[in-house]
Each structure stands twice: as C-alpha cells, then as structure tokens.
Amino acid sequence: MSLVFKPEETFRGDYSYRNSDAAILRFPFPFPEDRYMYSVNIEPHVRSGPTDAFCRPFDIDEHYIAECRDRALTLELDPGRCQVLPHMMAAQWDTLELLMENLAADYPEQFSLTKEGDVFGSRWTWINRPLGIEQHFIFGDPDTLPCEPFEYITRQAQGDFAICDQREDNLYLDAGMITSQADWSLAFNVGMNFMEWHGPVPLAHQAGVFERALKYLLMLRLGQPVRRLNWTMSINPRLDTSPESYPEWGPDRASVTVENAGGKVHLRVELQTLWRLPRSNAILFPIRCFLISIEELARVPKWGKRLYRVLSSLPPELAEYKGLTRYLPATLAWLAPLDDGAQLATGIGPDITELAPL
Amino acid sequence: MIGDTLELIVVAVDDIASSLRHVRLAAADGGPLPPAAAGANIQLRLQGAARTWRNAYSLISPPGRRDAYEIIVRRVPESRGGSAFVHEVLKPGDRLVASWPSNLFAPQRTARHHLMIAGGIGITPFLSYVADFAHSGASHALHVCCRESETGTFAPWLQACGELHHYWDADGHRLDIPALLARQPAGTHLYVCGPAALNDEVIQAAANAGWPASHVHCEHFGAALSGGTPFTAFLSRSGIEVEVGESESLLEAIERVGAAAPCLCRGGACGVCVTRVLEGEPEHRDHYLGAAEREGGELIMPCVSRARSTRLVLDL
Amino acid sequence: MMQSQIVSRPRYRDLAAEDTAGAHLLIVEGDTLAAGQMAALATAFAVVAERLQTWLVSAPATALAPGRVRRLHTVEEARTALEHIEDGFGIADRLYLQGTEPFMWSLATAAGRAGLSPTQIRMQHAGSLKRRVWCTHCHQTTENVTTNIATCAGCARALLVRDHFSRRLGAFMGVMVDAEVPGEVPQREEVFR
Structure with missing residues (x-):
C-alpha cells in the first residue's frame, strides 16, 4: 500500500481529521455479529486479517505525521503521559528494537535501520523520512538518544504503548506512552497489576474474563504475538480523550444532536496487540487507535446497519462505562434509517471493495 | 519477529568436562537469531534413529546475542535419551529444529539484590543472569554447589560475576543454607536451580525463615506445552480416526487429517475450540474450563489438552 | 463503603503476627484506637513479642502497647523514621499497619521506598x-x-x-x-x- 500522508490534519481545535476512501475500507470494524458482549477475543497477530489494518505488526497509515504531531503537543502540555518505572530499561530497548526492525521491514520507503551489530554497545542508525529524523546512537546506551529509548521510539509510532513487567504470576503496568486513550489515566494507573488496572471495567470481572486473559498472557511466547479489538465512541476525532483533559472534551458529549451526529460521533477502535519482549521478558502492549465518523463508517452499508444493531442492544452498564449514555439516543436516531433489517454476513470485513461515490 | 520454530546448525561441540558438552548453534540460513533473555531456554528436537526427543536447555550465551545460541548438556548416567544423543551423535554441521526461546525463569527486574544458588548443571541459567547483571549493574551473588573438581569448569562464563562462592561435599566446604538466607536484606530475590533435593531444601529453608514466597524462584524445567504421550482420537461426526503423536497437539492432529476444528488463540484461553468428549478421559491443560467442567470430563480444549486414556472419541 | 465491586479497592483484614524469624514492626494510628483494641493486638502478636516493636503515632500518653514501644507525634514523623530505619529492613521482616487508609498508605509507600515488598506488609483498617x-x-x-x-x-x-x-x-x-x-x-x- 502506498502511503500519502495528510500532515496538516488536526485532532483538536478545528478537528480537520478525515478518512480517505482507502482508509475507510481498511478500518478494523470491531463487530462480527449484531450483538456485542465482552469476551477474550484474542487471536494470533499474523500478517493477514479481515481488513488491511490488521496485516502488519505495527500499522502506519495516512494519519501518521499528524498523529505524531498531536502526541508531541499532548506531551508538551503534560509530560506525565509518558511514564517509565526505573526497572524497565531492558524493556525500553526491547521496544525500540522491535519497532525499528518492523517499521523498517514493512515500510522501507519511510524508515530504515542500519546496524553494526545486534548486541548492546553496537552502533545503529535510524532514519525516519516522514518526520525528517536521522539518528546515530549506540544500542543499549540511553545517553546517545535525545530522550529515553521508549519515549524516543513511541514518539515516532502511531497508537499508545504500555509495557507490563511480569512477576508474581501477574502483569504490572510499569511503563506507558499514553496520549490517545479511552479515558484512563496512566499517571494514576502506572505500577498497578493487571486486575487493579482493569478494576473499573463492569461485567467482565464477574464473567472471569480477566482471570482467563491474565493466565493466557502470562504464557505468551516470544515470536507469537496476539491481538484483539476493543472499542468505544468519541465525540469529534479527538485522540486525547484522557481523564486529565476531560474538562475540555466532556462538554462535547452534550453537544450531539440527530442532525450533527453523523459527523460528530466517532467510532473509536483499538487494535490491541501483545508481544513478549526478548531481553526483559516483559510484555509490550501497543494500543493502536483508529477513529472514524459514523457518517464515514456508514459508507460501508454492512457496517452502518450493524453498528445500529449493536448500539441498540448494548447493555446499559456498558453504555454507561463507555460514556455513551448522553448521546446514544441521538446516535441511534441518526443510524436507524440505514437499517433495512437485511440479514448481515458474520464477520467484520466490509464485503465491498469500493465505496459508492459521495 | 514472528515465528515458532528455528532451523539451527551445529557450529561447534566441545567437551568442557567428562560429562559436560558445550554446543554452539547458529541459524541454518546464516541470519540473526531471535534475541533471548537471561534464564531463557530453547527446546531442541533431537532426531534419533528410532525416536525423537524434545529437550529444553537453558541458553548460556549472553542475553541478546543473535549470532549464536550456546548450551551445555550434562550426560545423564545410564540414559539412552536426548543427553546421550547430544554426547554421542551430535556433530558440527548437523541441523536441528528448535523452538523460539521461551522463559519460565526470568530475573525479577524490581529486585534490589539477586541471590542465586546453583547445584551442578543447574548453574546454566545463571550464566546468562550474570551477563545480564554485569551489563545492568544489578547487585548479585552466586553460590555454586558442585564437585570439587568442577569449581573451575564454568569460569569462562563467570568472569563478570560479582560475588561468587563455591561449595562441595567436604567438611568446611558445604553451603549452610539457613545461615545464608538469614542475613539477606529486604528487596532480595532468591533463585535456585539444581537437583530436586537442593531446590526443595532451599525453598523450605526460605519459608522457614519467613521469606515471602513472591521472592523465591525455582527453575521449572522443560514444561511441555502441547506434546506428550501419543493417543488415538476418533472424530465421530466425520468418522475419522487420527493418531496424535507425542510432539503434536490434538488440534494439530485434527487439522492434519483435514477435519474442521474452529479455534482462535491456540493457547487454551479463548474457549473457541471447546469440543465435546463422547468417550475417554481428557488430560486438561487449558486455562478456560472451570473445575466442575474439568471433573465432568465432557469437554476438552484440543489446542493444548490431551488424553489420559489411550483413546478419545470427540464430537467433531 | 469498605467493600466494592471495583477490584483495585484494597481489602483489609484483622492483623495477625506471622511467626517469621525477622523483626516485626507494628505501627498504630493512636487516635483511632477503640477500647479493647490494644489488648486484642497484644494477643495477636504474643507469638513474636520478643522481636516486636510497636510505634504509637499520635496516641494518648496513657496508651499501652505490646513489644518495645516508641511514641511518635505525626504520620510524617513515622514516615521519616521508616525511611531511616537503622540497617534497613530484612527479607524476613514484617510491617503491620493499623489505622485509616491515608495513614496506612502513607507508611506503606514509605516502607516500599525503604525496600519492603508489599508481600511483607499487612494492614487492618481502623477509625x-x-x-x-x-x-x-x-x-x-x-x-x-x-x-x-x-x-x-x-x-x-x-x-x-x-x-x-x-x-x-x-x-x-x-x-x-x-x-x-x-x-x-x-x-x-x-x-x-
């Protein structure tokens, strides 16, 4: 896929973010069926999937430059969005290596990595053409980078990143670069174990979802990453929906009407992957966020109809937890006319290869 | 960095003591190997004339080395198993299939001090620990119990070791485990790897002294992931009978004969492959089924679980 | 409100001495002490009485306590004392805290900085x-x-x-x-x- 970046688009202020037709068709739509409920929907993260967004270990798309700029803005306002506990240095280098190797392999026109050796102490050169970066550094020596290795590389990647240290048969959220989260605070959660960190999620604990997920993740193997989708909704294409900035974006939830819902209400999908890291034995948890307005989404007829069915049958606890309650009625009213009641194929693919012209 | 098996070539074999063989392995295609952490092991598929062994060995090469993996194999007396194969048959140029590195014995990164106790060949995981700690600057001490004649055997891998002590079976040279464990500061993590008797003694002594269990670690070697004793599965709906080999999972065997078997995680967690058992007794290895479902014996997760009985009849 | 569906919420239980070979430090928020509570603690810690030190924080001068007793005025003073404990903590030591949640967690986080693992700390809510x-x-x-x-x-x-x-x-x-x-x-x- 050739990449044409849209460096000027914004995720705040005038919210000029839009998806091209190609970006719509590759969107990781999260609903294979007409109803949604929590499950351990984990599958191997292989180089294939129902849409193109699944097909590379670390996905880059047309929004790359604009997203990196938005992250830099958020970090300038609040450096605490990146936190790394002191025992995570090996995991920081693991993350840098994994991202650089994969980005250079999958996007050779955009990135390149040259190594004089693989072990700590080797000279490496990293080139990031979209962001205009050429960095010579010594792998394993943080003083040869402008900031610590985890912050350095995640400033140049799309999506949030957390690293979990594994100990005491648990996973601890001991590092994170979190600037596009669905309303959770890294500064509050850093250092928590897996159960504490998922503490506020309703229904799933009682169903044993987290116990099973944790047991599974503790056995996650090097070289066999896994993925799952999670979703919520946002008003406006805003990446920074953190609790820190809730006073800024909270009022938007009260601004939705049936007339403006199509452009304002966005489906927010997280393609979450999980990687065993080689040197630290920690787990890297990239959370790649995709935003699409329901107007854009509905250009894929199957997705528009299915979204209506999922939202209209959502358990109220989940709607409340995801913060949808206030604008769900207007959203449903906007979507309702799209649903002709036709039976929809199982699965999340768009089932079309081209969008009808606008 | 995605994959599950590696094609390796033996680069060198070297007898470092009468029953210890050092083996150096590289990627058969000459490329870089996946990096591995301190305490990691690889499972080697050793193809003998009559049968195949799958043995796990600790990597002793410095963590992160990608040009070669090194292991040390002790010949188990009277064994006709994998260790004898490594000592008698394996030679430079031989090709082997190995798993990617996995790690059930990684150092605790939050430790303020690492206290290691090794018995005999149980020293191998600590050789990579020492290299890791030397790089990170972590405080550590290694206490080695071995034969008096072998106190120098591992010296080439221990040059960067901080505090190092050797013990052997003679008056004045034995390790006083309770005394060692009594004087350790908060924040210490204890690791033991050796014969079962030593492991048990150290774990018991730590418990007696009041060490929190969270700070005591013991290497559990070679935990099988999906292999085991062979058995027969009969797929009642499709009428196919399949022999499940010792080195494949039930799910892999079902897939091999082309039967439809839904699955997702292939690790016993997601529940997608859950299958009804019509006859036979399952050996459950999954994280999905509850205690009652396990006891009921009517469900199985073929991606990881196997059979206690010689035959299983499945509703597939 | 002590119990919650939210699993990040700590659960506290009655203190009981663990008979380990290390030192045992009990810190009690004195102004939360109810009648009979100190007697209950003395019973619960009898088994380690010889290795027990009790710190009473902002307690009435008349309050009694098991083990070697040290009196401190404020939680800040106790926190500083924890961080400067002579020779530091040992791996078999235990810290027991009783009081309100802000009191206990101020001291637990200070003990963590001094090297103590969460698995060496026990808490009982009071007040x-x-x-x-x-x-x-x-x-x-x-x-x-x-x-x-x-x-x-x-x-x-x-x-x-x-x-x-x-x-x-x-x-x-x-x-x-x-x-x-x-x-x-x-x-x-x-x-x-």
Missing part, C-alpha cells in the same frame, strides 16, 4: 473511612475527604470520588463531576465518615 483523593486533572491530592463529591484542593473543581484506588499514590481517583454539563452537580453526601 474513619476518610479518603485521600487524587485529582485526575491537576494531579494534586486532597486529604480527609468524607463526601462522595469533594472540592479539589489544587484546582477547586468538584470531583466525583471513585472507588478506583492506586496503591502507589495511596489515593482514590477524583474526576470532575460536571464536565459534560457545567453546574450539573449531584447532592453532596457524607459517605466516608
């Missing part, structure tokens, strides 16, 4: 249910919160006090309650008395 609240917006903490809605000491926003708890901060999460519709603030109720 008020008051909370320390961490504001997600300005990251300041507000002490002695007894109401479901609190005014942030840092940014003055009205915060909804949630049950989500951070052991590292020793605090509950506070989130602006009327961000979506300014002024839409529910009735303030004293629920953490």
Whole structure:
C-alpha cells in the first residue's frame, strides 16, 4: 500500500481529521455479529486479517505525521503521559528494537535501520523520512538518544504503548506512552497489576474474563504475538480523550444532536496487540487507535446497519462505562434509517471493495 | 519477529568436562537469531534413529546475542535419551529444529539484590543472569554447589560475576543454607536451580525463615506445552480416526487429517475450540474450563489438552 | 463503603503476627484506637513479642502497647523514621499497619521506598473511612475527604470520588463531576465518615 500522508490534519481545535476512501475500507470494524458482549477475543497477530489494518505488526497509515504531531503537543502540555518505572530499561530497548526492525521491514520507503551489530554497545542508525529524523546512537546506551529509548521510539509510532513487567504470576503496568486513550489515566494507573488496572471495567470481572486473559498472557511466547479489538465512541476525532483533559472534551458529549451526529460521533477502535519482549521478558502492549465518523463508517452499508444493531442492544452498564449514555439516543436516531433489517454476513470485513461515490 | 520454530546448525561441540558438552548453534540460513533473555531456554528436537526427543536447555550465551545460541548438556548416567544423543551423535554441521526461546525463569527486574544458588548443571541459567547483571549493574551473588573438581569448569562464563562462592561435599566446604538466607536484606530475590533435593531444601529453608514466597524462584524445567504421550482420537461426526503423536497437539492432529476444528488463540484461553468428549478421559491443560467442567470430563480444549486414556472419541 | 465491586479497592483484614524469624514492626494510628483494641493486638502478636516493636503515632500518653514501644507525634514523623530505619529492613521482616487508609498508605509507600515488598506488609483498617483523593486533572491530592463529591484542593473543581484506588499514590481517583454539563452537580453526601 502506498502511503500519502495528510500532515496538516488536526485532532483538536478545528478537528480537520478525515478518512480517505482507502482508509475507510481498511478500518478494523470491531463487530462480527449484531450483538456485542465482552469476551477474550484474542487471536494470533499474523500478517493477514479481515481488513488491511490488521496485516502488519505495527500499522502506519495516512494519519501518521499528524498523529505524531498531536502526541508531541499532548506531551508538551503534560509530560506525565509518558511514564517509565526505573526497572524497565531492558524493556525500553526491547521496544525500540522491535519497532525499528518492523517499521523498517514493512515500510522501507519511510524508515530504515542500519546496524553494526545486534548486541548492546553496537552502533545503529535510524532514519525516519516522514518526520525528517536521522539518528546515530549506540544500542543499549540511553545517553546517545535525545530522550529515553521508549519515549524516543513511541514518539515516532502511531497508537499508545504500555509495557507490563511480569512477576508474581501477574502483569504490572510499569511503563506507558499514553496520549490517545479511552479515558484512563496512566499517571494514576502506572505500577498497578493487571486486575487493579482493569478494576473499573463492569461485567467482565464477574464473567472471569480477566482471570482467563491474565493466565493466557502470562504464557505468551516470544515470536507469537496476539491481538484483539476493543472499542468505544468519541465525540469529534479527538485522540486525547484522557481523564486529565476531560474538562475540555466532556462538554462535547452534550453537544450531539440527530442532525450533527453523523459527523460528530466517532467510532473509536483499538487494535490491541501483545508481544513478549526478548531481553526483559516483559510484555509490550501497543494500543493502536483508529477513529472514524459514523457518517464515514456508514459508507460501508454492512457496517452502518450493524453498528445500529449493536448500539441498540448494548447493555446499559456498558453504555454507561463507555460514556455513551448522553448521546446514544441521538446516535441511534441518526443510524436507524440505514437499517433495512437485511440479514448481515458474520464477520467484520466490509464485503465491498469500493465505496459508492459521495 | 514472528515465528515458532528455528532451523539451527551445529557450529561447534566441545567437551568442557567428562560429562559436560558445550554446543554452539547458529541459524541454518546464516541470519540473526531471535534475541533471548537471561534464564531463557530453547527446546531442541533431537532426531534419533528410532525416536525423537524434545529437550529444553537453558541458553548460556549472553542475553541478546543473535549470532549464536550456546548450551551445555550434562550426560545423564545410564540414559539412552536426548543427553546421550547430544554426547554421542551430535556433530558440527548437523541441523536441528528448535523452538523460539521461551522463559519460565526470568530475573525479577524490581529486585534490589539477586541471590542465586546453583547445584551442578543447574548453574546454566545463571550464566546468562550474570551477563545480564554485569551489563545492568544489578547487585548479585552466586553460590555454586558442585564437585570439587568442577569449581573451575564454568569460569569462562563467570568472569563478570560479582560475588561468587563455591561449595562441595567436604567438611568446611558445604553451603549452610539457613545461615545464608538469614542475613539477606529486604528487596532480595532468591533463585535456585539444581537437583530436586537442593531446590526443595532451599525453598523450605526460605519459608522457614519467613521469606515471602513472591521472592523465591525455582527453575521449572522443560514444561511441555502441547506434546506428550501419543493417543488415538476418533472424530465421530466425520468418522475419522487420527493418531496424535507425542510432539503434536490434538488440534494439530485434527487439522492434519483435514477435519474442521474452529479455534482462535491456540493457547487454551479463548474457549473457541471447546469440543465435546463422547468417550475417554481428557488430560486438561487449558486455562478456560472451570473445575466442575474439568471433573465432568465432557469437554476438552484440543489446542493444548490431551488424553489420559489411550483413546478419545470427540464430537467433531 | 469498605467493600466494592471495583477490584483495585484494597481489602483489609484483622492483623495477625506471622511467626517469621525477622523483626516485626507494628505501627498504630493512636487516635483511632477503640477500647479493647490494644489488648486484642497484644494477643495477636504474643507469638513474636520478643522481636516486636510497636510505634504509637499520635496516641494518648496513657496508651499501652505490646513489644518495645516508641511514641511518635505525626504520620510524617513515622514516615521519616521508616525511611531511616537503622540497617534497613530484612527479607524476613514484617510491617503491620493499623489505622485509616491515608495513614496506612502513607507508611506503606514509605516502607516500599525503604525496600519492603508489599508481600511483607499487612494492614487492618481502623477509625474513619476518610479518603485521600487524587485529582485526575491537576494531579494534586486532597486529604480527609468524607463526601462522595469533594472540592479539589489544587484546582477547586468538584470531583466525583471513585472507588478506583492506586496503591502507589495511596489515593482514590477524583474526576470532575460536571464536565459534560457545567453546574450539573449531584447532592453532596457524607459517605466516608
């Protein structure tokens, strides 16, 4: 896929973010069926999937430059969005290596990595053409980078990143670069174990979802990453929906009407992957966020109809937890006319290869 | 960095003591190997004339080395198993299939001090620990119990070791485990790897002294992931009978004969492959089924679980 | 309100000495002591009495305690004393805390800095249910919160006090309650008395 970046688009202020037709068709739509409920929907993260967004270990798309700029803005306002506990240095280098190797392999026109050796102490050169970066550094020596290795590389990647240290048969959220989260605070959660960190999620604990997920993740193997989708909704294409900035974006939830819902209400999908890291034995948890307005989404007829069915049958606890309650009625009213009641194929693919012209 | 098996070539074999063989392995295609952490092991598929062994060995090469993996194999007396194969048959140029590195014995990164106790060949995981700690600057001490004649055997891998002590079976040279464990500061993590008797003694002594269990670690070697004793599965709906080999999972065997078997995680967690058992007794290895479902014996997760009985009849 | 569906919320249980070979330190928030409580503690710690030190913080001068007793005036003083404990803690030592949540977590986090693992610390809640609240917006903490809605000491926003708890901060999460519709603030109720 050739990449044409849209460096000027914004995720705040005038919210000029839009998806091209190609970006719509590759969107990781999260609903294979007409109803949604929590499950351990984990599958191997292989180089294939129902849409193109699944097909590379670390996905880059047309929004790359604009997203990196938005992250830099958020970090300038609040450096605490990146936190790394002191025992995570090996995991920081693991993350840098994994991202650089994969980005250079999958996007050779955009990135390149040259190594004089693989072990700590080797000279490496990293080139990031979209962001205009050429960095010579010594792998394993943080003083040869402008900031610590985890912050350095995640400033140049799309999506949030957390690293979990594994100990005491648990996973601890001991590092994170979190600037596009669905309303959770890294500064509050850093250092928590897996159960504490998922503490506020309703229904799933009682169903044993987290116990099973944790047991599974503790056995996650090097070289066999896994993925799952999670979703919520946002008003406006805003990446920074953190609790820190809730006073800024909270009022938007009260601004939705049936007339403006199509452009304002966005489906927010997280393609979450999980990687065993080689040197630290920690787990890297990239959370790649995709935003699409329901107007854009509905250009894929199957997705528009299915979204209506999922939202209209959502358990109220989940709607409340995801913060949808206030604008769900207007959203449903906007979507309702799209649903002709036709039976929809199982699965999340768009089932079309081209969008009808606008 | 995605994959599950590696094609390796033996680069060198070297007898470092009468029953210890050092083996150096590289990627058969000459490329870089996946990096591995301190305490990691690889499972080697050793193809003998009559049968195949799958043995796990600790990597002793410095963590992160990608040009070669090194292991040390002790010949188990009277064994006709994998260790004898490594000592008698394996030679430079031989090709082997190995798993990617996995790690059930990684150092605790939050430790303020690492206290290691090794018995005999149980020293191998600590050789990579020492290299890791030397790089990170972590405080550590290694206490080695071995034969008096072998106190120098591992010296080439221990040059960067901080505090190092050797013990052997003679008056004045034995390790006083309770005394060692009594004087350790908060924040210490204890690791033991050796014969079962030593492991048990150290774990018991730590418990007696009041060490929190969270700070005591013991290497559990070679935990099988999906292999085991062979058995027969009969797929009642499709009428196919399949022999499940010792080195494949039930799910892999079902897939091999082309039967439809839904699955997702292939690790016993997601529940997608859950299958009804019509006859036979399952050996459950999954994280999905509850205690009652396990006891009921009517469900199985073929991606990881196997059979206690010689035959299983499945509703597939 | 001590029990919650939210699993990050710590659960406390009655203190009982663990008979380990290390030193045992019991720290009690004195002004939460109820009648008979010290006698119960003396019984619970009899088995390690020889290795026990008890720190009484802001306790009445007449209060008695098991083991070697040290009297401290404030939680800050106790925190400093913990961080400067002679020879540091040993791996078999145990720390037992009794008092309000802000008291216990102030000391637990200080003990963590001194090297103690969470698995070496035991806690029993006593006294008020008051909370320390961490504001997600300005990251300041507000002490002695007894109401479901609190005014942030840092940014003055009205915060909804949630049950989500951070052991590292020793605090509950506070989130602006009327961000979506300014002024839409529910009735303030004293629920953490």
